[in-house]
Amino acid sequence: MNKTHSEEYINNSNLLDFTFKNLKYSIQTSKGTQEIIKGVDGIFPNSQVTAILGSSGAGKTTLLNILSKRIANSKKSQLEGEVLVNGKPYTADTFSTFANYVMQDDLLTETMTVRECLQFAVNLKNKGAKTNKNEIVNDVITQLKLEKCQNTQIGGQFVKGISGGERKRTSIGFELICDPQSLFLDEPTSGLDSFTAYILMDRLRNFAHKKNRTVVLTIHQPSADIWSMLDRIILMVDGKFIYQGEGGNSIQNYFSKQGFKCPVLTNPADYYMSIMDQEKKINQINCPIYYKNYDKLIKENVLSEIKFSSQVEFNPSTSQVPTYMQFYYIVKRTILIQTRSPILFKAKLGQVISLAIFLGLIYYQLPNGQDDPYNVVDVRNKNGFLFFLSTGAFLESMNAACLSIPIERQVFLREENSKLYKIFPYYFAKLFVDLIADFIIPIIFCAIAYWMIGLRNDISAFLFFVLVMIVLQFTGIAAGYFEGCLFKDPNLAFGVAQLIAMPFFPFSGYYKNSGDLASWISWVQYLSPFNYAYQAFVRNEYEETYFIPNPIQSENIEFTKWEAVGYLALMFLGYLILGFYFLYRSKKNLQ
């Protein structure tokens, strides 16, 4: 170790040393307590690539999760020990201000191309000129050998996309552009061919050395080339360290002296992995020797490295473009996603036009009562349509919105965690795009259905009708956001959304006259968005009518049309605030 003396850190507030002492982690299982991390001390120094190696189940990911504060004490798990960065404790929240964690799953927006993903990150992280940003993106694309696939969509369930290796490189390129002060990566090279893995490691090493960043990663089977690139190595067997220190000759000398000499022409990584393999009996016998030698020969040195690690107060990286720019870039991306997604965009437009024509034909030119003012069947048909609209328009918007948030959830959490943007611009940029769509769609629908059905022949009545439709659909979106922010799983969010909406049907005023509801339950009608929409529609339609009695009285419509639409707008705001609150909370449950 060459950078452990505190003097070297004076005036350099960007160098981060992670240290941990006597770290223990155990979980309660049906068979009793299982110790996963068994009292380890260590340091992840700045400007170096530290690799944690060990056989499957050794505890590598757990260690990374503890250091990144994804694991905490709970009823089923106990965590002990001290974890510090530059001598100070930190929390999950503060961790994300100075470090990014790339998990094994790559979380990228499926319908964007590789270049668009990287461009999105660079736009949000850099305030510089467009040409500079393009240069950064070009540089990452070249260095990570992504030229061939730069204009291919990432892909996923609906779109065929780039390969797994390209995905991983894009994901890491995305984080490199975010330029965190430290980067944790769980198995960044798994699933990559040796050449691609080498390129990736080379880029990470440059990132650590040239920018003085702290890079920590877990790795399974590094090639000899990659092995020689690792600055610091931690070997882990069954929750304990058997080596911690420099790579290269240092590790080889250390094990040679103990009688574990790496044979000539053998990849040292393969050799050390083989002596750690707990499936082999001989290793089980040797294990106590490894631990004993570690305690005797390495532990003191590590404790001294910890003691002399950087204690400098550092400034968390806050490089973000202003909120209005975050809003702009997220709107731009959301429009891109929506116009590319065959399900969300084209289907919605086709659905609304065909539904308008279909309903227009079913209810074609309903009488207005002039020829037959006592015809209750005509009134019933018209009210049936108004009720159908009150529920259908709301549900249609709610269903799409409640799926969209959980589908994007992991990508959002990752990007928010990478400090690309704040929750506020994300939520409102997404909402803004959905509102535009649900502003246009009711206009198209009403322009077709209103006149085909022959509702009140008055332009101001038509405009009010459109207004109610828009506010109703907006309320549906906000309700969908609320439910989508409440649940991680899209299917669960969808199912619960239906369950919540269902009880409001009988309280819409159509199935059962609102004046007839029992007093103990009649309050529910004031929570029903269908009720307000139905009241606004009915009032608007029969303000001037030939029907006797006027359906406004027979349907027991208690609000004026502006009151009804006003209450609907309040519901919209209420759902929005709740949605925002739950999205904010979900950030805390990153795991």
Ligand SMILES: Nc1ncnc2c1ncn2[C@@H]1O[C@H](COP(=O)(O)OP(=O)(O)OP(=O)(O)O)[C@@H](O)[C@H]1O
């Ligand atoms: N929440 C948990 N509940 C039960 N067992 C757990 C939990 N977390 C970790 N473990 C167990 O702890 C051990 C270490 O897991 P960890 O994922 O850290 O290993 P690893 O070294 O990263 O393995 P791999 O290389 O296969 O990813 C494993 O045996 C795992 O099954």
